[in-house]
Amino acid sequence: MPFDIYLDEERVFIDHHEEHMFDLINEDDNYPQLNWIWEEFYNGPVIYPNIANDLVHELIALRQRVVQNKEYKYLTVPIDRIMPLLSKAYKSGQLLNCMSD
Numbered sequence: 001m002p003f004d005i006y007l008d009e010e011r012v013f014i015d016h017h018e019e020h021m022f023d024l025i026n027e028d029d030n031y032p033q034l035n036w037i038w039e040e041f042y043n044g045p046v047i048y049p050n051i052a053n054d055l056v057h058e059l060i061a062l063r064q065r066v067v068q069n070k071e072y073k074y075l076t077v078p079i080d081r082i083m084p085l086l087s088k089a090y091k092s093g094q095l096l097n098c099m100s101d
Helices: 020-025 032-039 049-067 070-092
Strands: 003-007 010-014 096-099
Touching: 003 070, 010 070, 020 032, 020 049, 020 070, 032 049, 049 070, 070 096
Parallel strands: none
Antiparallel strands: 003 010, 003 096
């Protein structure tokens, strides 16, 4: 089961093989919210709108990093998949609920 992120009835996910993105940012001070998500990955965190906004900016920076490295280029897919929902949560002021196995 992937890591699911919900906004009302909308859902995006990070699949198991895509969790490698967290290895790239583990304990990197430039990605505090992504590290927080990884720490809370199996605890079903709630993402507040301001955190969702921070996550979008961290994912933009991470995306630029992975595009430059052929080995990790596949990680653009989950990044591109989850950013719009995070942005929508921020713009609408809504909470995101997360669930993982």
